[in-house]
Amino acid sequence: MDKTAGNIQPVGILTKDKSFVTRKKIVPVVFITNRTFLHIPRDGISLLAKNINRLIQDKIAEYHLDTAPEIQVDCDWTSGTRDDYFAFLKELKQISGKTITCTLRLHQVKDKKKTGIPPVQKVYLMCYSTSSPLENSGKNSILDVNTLKNYLSDIDHYPIRNIEAALPIYSWGIVTNHLKKHKLINGLSIKDLDKSQFKRISENEIEIEQDGFYFGSYLSKGFRIKVEEISHDQLRDVVRFLEKKIPNFAIVYYQLDHRFVQGQNFNF
Structure with missing residues (x-):
């Protein structure tokens, strides 16, 4: 309500x-x-x-x-x-x-x-x-x-x-764009970060190296995803x-x- x-x-x-x-x-x-x-x-x-x-x-x-x-x-x-x-x-x-x-x-x-x-x-x-x-x-x-x-x-x-x-x-992924604004993508896990278009920053965080649709959203190069x-x-x-x-x-x-x-x- x-x-x-x-x-x-x-x-x-x-x-x-x-x-x-x-x-x-x-x-x-x-x-x-x-x-x-x-x-x-x-x-x-x-x-x-x-x-x-x-x-x-x-x-x-x-x-x-x-x-x-x-x-x-x-x-x-x-x-x-x-x-x-x-x-x-x-x-x-x-x-x-x-x-x-x-x-x-x-x-x-x-x-x-x-x-x-x-x-x-x-x-x-x-x-x-x-x-x-x-x-x-x-x-x-x-x-x-x-x-x-x-x-x-x-x-x-x-x-x-x-x-x-x-x-x-x-679990979820926290997406951060170039302006440091965030949004959530539900259901992501660390294993989802194993893609060739991603650069690994840490065990649970990556940076996108290629524009495209990922996990149902369009994400640009340079965006970061942190999985919790x-x-x-x-x-x-x-x-x-x-x-x-x-x-x-x-x-x-x-x-x-x-x-x-x-x-x-x-x-x-």
């Missing part, structure tokens, strides 16, 4: 491929932008909860989904939107009759006095996005373990104890750290794309 031209409306609604079949119970997940809750009127909160619940029920019926009695809400709320966002979570729980859970970002843990504690019984701790991929930094923006440990140094005192840890298994991906050692380090902080947490993986799942070792 997002707010555009003052109107709150669904964006990127779920679609289902005919080949998709599963016996697993599905948890409906709704992403809501933070700006959706900026200056939202009180009756707008109730209306938003009703519309989202109706949309979820419509999609469950349309695709004949077997769902869990839970709705997960993903929002990067801030100190300025927390009260309205928390009111929305309570409203959605009352309207849907479901258990409402939500995502928890790293800064929301570290700055919990400002961002507040959401009125839910379970949170999904997002153990990734430790920095912006658009910054000129030598760190891995998907996951820098030392940065994550700094953000979560006090996670053992977080009031909500039912926590699931979301670990990243995705996650190693098993990084994930194991995060799991070992969390084991000392959080009792009996479950792990979920982002994202379960076949490109990222194949060949993964999920034993820690």
